[in-house]
Amino acid sequence: MKISVIVTLKKEVLDPQGKVIQQTLNNMGIKNVNEVRQGKYFEIEINEKDPNKAKDSAEDICKKLLTNSIVENYKIIS
Amino acid sequence: MKISVIVTLKKEVLDPQGKVIQQTLNNMGIKNVNEVRQGKYFEIEINEKDPNKAKDSAEDICKKLLTNSIVENYKIIS
Amino acid sequence: MKSTVIIFPGSNCDRDIANALQKYNFQNKMLWHNETELPKTDLVVLPGGFSYGDYLRTGSIAAKSKIITEVIKHSNKGGLVLGICNGFQILIETGLLPGILLRNKKLKFISKDVYVKVTNKNSKYFKEIKQKVLKWHIAHNEGNFFANKNIIKKLQDNDQIALKYCDASGGIKQDSNPNGSIENIAGILNEQKNILGMMPHPERAVNEDIYSNDGKFFFESLLT
Amino acid sequence: MKISEKIIKKHGLTLSEYSEINKLMERDPNLLELGLFSAMWNEHCSYKSSKKHLKKLPTKNKKVIQGPGENAGVIDIDDDDAIIFKIESHNHPSFLEPYQGAATGVGGILRDVFTMGARPIANLNVLHFGEPSNSKTKNLLNGVVSGIGGYGNCIGIPTVGGETNFDESYNENILVNAMSIGLAKKNNIFYSKAKGINKPVVYVGSKTGRDGIHGASMASAEFDENSEEKKPTVQVGDPFTEKLLLEACLELMKKNIIISIQDMGAAGLTSSSIEMSSKGNLGIELNLDKVPCRELNMTPYEMMLSESQERMLMILESGKENEAQKIFLKWGLDFSVIGITTNTKNIVLKYKNKEVANVPLKALADKAPVYDRKWISHKLPKKIKKKVNYNGYKIKDIFKKIINHPNICSKKWIWEQYDHTVMADTFIRPGENAAVIRIHGKNKGIATSVDSSPIYCESHPLTGGKQIVCENWRNLVSVGSTPIAITNCLNFGSPEKKEIMGQFVECVQGISDACNYLDFPVVSGNVSFYNETNGRGIKPTPTIGGVGKINNVKKIMTCAFKKENSNIIKIGKTEGHVTQSIFYREVLGIKDGPPPEINLFNEKNNGLTILELIRKELVMAVHDISKGGLIAAISKMCIMGNIGAKIYLPKKLISLHNYVFGEDQSRYLIEVEEKLTNDVQKILEKNGVYSEIVGKTQNNNLELDKEFSISIEDLKREYFNWFDKYLN
Ligand SMILES: Nc1ncnc2c1ncn2[C@@H]1O[C@H](COP(=O)(O)OP(=O)(O)O)[C@@H](O)[C@H]1O
């Protein structure tokens, strides 16, 4: 089954990409954007039918590889 | 208000990152992952109280800057 | 001195660093990342490049290589570990060095000569360096060093900041910061000062006819 | 499936071409077979409009080992070393998806070079964008530059040079030409010609996906209003896999296993398998069940026409498959034996135990139509007779405008995004006359530069064609190298229009004339037609990528002034040719008149004399005078050296404006120490070279007699800030 995960930078960590996007929007004349933060999104196809087991697997993958826990958070969204 | 957006590569487009992640998981002994696809995630803080207007703004931003419609799709998730 | 350069898939400064080491009379060996044993060595080098294409996070996948466990053991015994550019990123991902290397402030890859100032001469790496500033090349997309206040304070208190970007006369200013690094940091050491990670490439500056020969001072200092 | 007229058109074939296919096959082709023809017979693969004229180009000299016809050209640089190089266009894909289009352009040209057994050692790029004020330009510039950097930086090949130009004729058709140079051993060069029957045909690299199906036909089709909507699947590059493929191929090439090898470029598996077997006068049989696929249920048609990147096809010695496979598995790459060579002289494709295509190779490879398209000659534009009034145009203001012009100013913003020092052999970096790369571990090196002049080429194609070759030669000479050979990329609009075909024919004639005279042959190249949108074509833009040899990298020359109080000597005569100059076109807005004339005798004589002066160590700096004229050239020498200069006025002055901004050809500036000036002048006299002392270097300011004085600091600001201002 397919599991979706979002990885975001922790609040305190600077996000140069988000910042540049916000500035660019501003330069393009889109002025109502206060902040942009960029993260990552993953779709993981796990060979597992039981949703709970699949989620456990995904947790494991997030911890072991997909995130650097010092600066990033993750959220399994489906 | 805050709008979240997911940007993914179209299905037929090669995702070199996802491929390497899947292989790495495999090498690390996590064998039940068939495929990984990586996308982007954005949190956009829009100066707008009306959720519909905010979503319209977000659509506009996705089209004009965040995605290249030739290779990517986007989804406004909240 | 004996050195070992580890090659990861996608490393691309492995040949350059090996040449520099040999030029300054290190006895150097190359080692493929899949090996499970380090040869007898004083110095382990993680070279620059794009290990695994820089996919996911720079250095994150190389940090899971088999040989990394051995590198950690080597460093725990006090052995020298040097990470240059992508090597620095790998050291961060293994947790051997603190902080994180974000994308450059302007989101552009930067390839240019910079000046750096050695801010800690107590480590094995820089103890013999007399020069006020060194002209070295940087070439990276993710060299924007970032850490929270506590970590920065710790780095300062323990004298772990090794190199800072500066101008030609040694002034450490915002103008001379190429990538947005906090405190102009270009390289840091671990607490024990045997692990060094830095963004600039001394191995590209080891010939008098090329734009700078300042890599020489680094390798000579390291050798003595 | 019945082949309808619509299907034929969709495949980019005309009805008469289809009936030719019918004749050659002696039956109707099926859809897959039609796909093979469409790939092989389109302009990109068959050169059907250009072939006749390309024959005029000289392709040989004492140093040429392999001319056009292989993946790249090969030249001899003495000892056992050979240099392999080529340039190629990736224009249309880069307009549609600038990052990936440009990135895969770099990936493709790298494969052309390493498929022949060379390790790539330098990349260059030629970029032509629309005018800066066009709404698409910024985004395209950003995307293309990041794409070129993204690929080259990752794989670890320095990008050491290029050319960047903005002009409204590229608004809807940008040009992205990528060049790559590799180093090989003379006795270990690999070619694409297959030999022997029953030899295994092996696929290596990435898996095949549905990318860029019909890319090759797209590359030869004009854009129209719908093409942004059509959204063809663009290819995505994976530089990491390319790096692995490079290392694996070079590792395998050390063994005696490969009979022939060919990268899968445009038209992928189709063109690679057909070219290899037809060159060897053999047949080939492929079992498509064995093709590694990225997606489920790919059809034979999709497999054959996919343009997925980072793939190679090889023919190996029988029985060596396992040895080869080991290497590719070590690097984590796909490896699959997908067929064998046969003696049938046909290509036979099998899928699920059925024969799905069977076509004579000759029909596909050699019987593609060759057209002798109609063309008209372009006359030399008439000189402007009326005296042009320069009142109100102060030299200082014009000068500032010129050095701050995007086509003249520094391109640092671009090349700082390219790793130009990796491999640690870059002895002259971007921003100079030409780049210099040392041959690793030796004292010798090569110099390289890329050049184009769309304005001159449009104004008078024959002169323009000569000029670009000469400018390239001059750039190579200026750093102290002996020019050896060139590659070229011919970017034009639709060859079906006789004006454009005329531009093509006469540019090629001009290139040929100059190459012949300078003994500077063409060893590889590429043609890109149909660079037009809604019937409007680009300016004719042939680009030249040259390579020269340097005997000792310690003796290379740069354009930076080295010290104060030396003489600045100009080589070559100043007639004050101003039509088609940046001064006339961009400042005065005058666009008629002929481009500057090329005198090949002077070109060669002046260049060889410069080389003599450099070798005798009589000069400290050398720079050719090109766009922007004398003053632009001197200011660059000042900026690079952080040294000022005082320019004198000549005694018999044509017109001050024409003197400083004129773009007469075959000229150089040299910096000579006072005490060596006599010796230099003697050599110039002996060689019959026209020269004059035009000024002296000095502290801090660039001064033109009484006209103006500007500090080097201010000069630098004008020269370096355009891109930053534009992009912020
Ligand atoms: N796209 C580019 N990539 C790398 N280098 C570039 C690029 N565009 C221009 N340059 C560098 O800028 C310098 C000046 O180029 P150009 O204006 O064509 O000068 P010249 O008239 O001397 O040929 C060259 O050294 C060239 O290598």
Ligand SMILES: [Mg+2]
């Ligand atoms: Mg040029």
